[in-house]
Amino acid sequence: AQSVTQPDIHITVSEGASLELRCNYSYGATPYLFWYVQSPGQGLQLLLKYFSGDTLVQGIKGFEAEFKRSQSSFNLRKPSVHWSDAAEYFCAVFNQAGTALIFGKGTTLSVSS
Amino acid sequence: KAGVTQTPRYLIKTRGQQVTLSCSPISGHRSVSWYQQTPGQGLQFLFEYFSETQRNKGNFPGRFSGRQFSNSRSEMNVSTLELGDSALYLCASSLGQKDYEQYFGPGTRLTVT
Numbered sequence: 001a002q003s004v005t006q007p008d009i010h011i012t013v014s015e016g017a018s019l020e021l022r023c024n025y026s027y028g029a030t031p032y033l034f035w036y037v038q039s040p041g042q043g044l045q046l047l048l049k050y051f052s053g054d055t056l057v058q059g060i061k062g063f064e065a066e067f068k069r070s071q072s073s074f075n076l077r078k079p080s081v082h083w084s085d086a087a088e089y090f091c092a093v094f095n096q097a098g099t100a101l102i103f104g105k106g107t108t109l110s111v112s113s
Numbered sequence: 114k115a116g117v118t119q120t121p122r123y124l125i126k127t128r129g130q131q132v133t134l135s136c137s138p139i140s141g142h143r144s145v146s147w148y149q150q151t152p153g154q155g156l157q158f159l160f161e162y163f164s165e166t167q168r169n170k171g172n173f174p175g176r177f178s179g180r181q182f183s184n185s186r187s188e189m190n191v192s193t194l195e196l197g198d199s200a201l202y203l204c205a206s207s208l209g210q211k212d213y214e215q216y217f218g219p220g221t222r223l224t225v226t
Contacts, residue, residue, distance in 0.1 A: 032211060043117075043203055044217040051212060090156065098211025099169040100146060103156040 002027050004091050006104035013081050014112050021076040021107050023091030032094040033074045034101065035065055039087045047089075050074060061085070086111045115140065117206050117218035125224045131192040134221045138185050138206030145187035146215060147179060150201040159202075162187055163209045191223075199225045 003026045013019050025031055032051050036044040048059025055067040065076045074091060088108050092101040118137045126132050138145050147159040158171040162181035179189040185206075191198055201222050205215035 034214065036217070043219040044205075046214055046216065049214050092156075094211060095158075095169070097169060099144070099161040099163075100158040100171065101148070101156075101205075101215060102158070105155045 002093055002095060002102050004093050004102055004104035006089075006091055006107050008107045009105070010108045010110065012110040012112055015083055016080050019076075019078045019081045019085070019109070021089050021091075021109070023074045023076065023104060024072050025074060025091075025093050026072065027093055029096070031074075032098065033065075033067060034092045034094075035059065035063070035074075035076050036090045036092060037087045038090065038106075044090065047076070081109075081111055083111045083113065085109060117204055117216055119202075119204050119218040119221050121221060122219065123222045123224075125226060126194050127226055128194055128196060130194050131190060132194060132223060133188055133190045134202055134204075134223075136187045136189075136204030136206075136218060138187070138204075139216055142206035142208055142216075143185055144207045144209030144215075145181055145185065146205045146207075147187070147189050148203045148205065149173075150203060150220070151199075156203070159189065194225045196225050199223060 005024045034049045035047040038044050047063050050057050050067045058064050088106045090106045091104045120135045144163045146161040150156045161169045165181045176192045181187045201220045203220045205217045207213045207215045
């Protein structure tokens, strides 16, 4: 069965420091992968997606993610974190039909000054 | 373009009652998906509609139902509410094919007392 694992429940990063959020997936074929961000009381905003092609994808707000098939990973990175990046981040994969997203449990990012 | 809108934003209901939530997708989007978000279970897929037809359904009891209208607007209904139905209900719209991402609304916060 398809699944997504985000090993880190909570991460704290100093403002200006780099960030990497981990995501591992289980999927038989080529996955369609996503990262979403959720601020408190809000819906989900799409940061970036990977469907095929270049394994390093750029997203909004200075985020990027790298797809590594050999490691079944799709980690999210940002070179310099801002206080406004504090939020919950979700990694997700489409089901085979492309009709439903399967989400990880999320990683809460705190930013310290 | 206007984003996905959901009404109402907040609801308080009593156990045993029923509730209807509404979702208006982005103009031109024919697919609407519903997700339930709770602290314990995370984000879980409820069902997806495309051109008024349910294409996929998650693992939820029959008390959860939905429908989609010819203008792509969607409603979900929960009958005989239980305390455990308290959650944030998120709606997402897309063009409905696997190469297209889902865009989320702000959600409806349902509290069952």
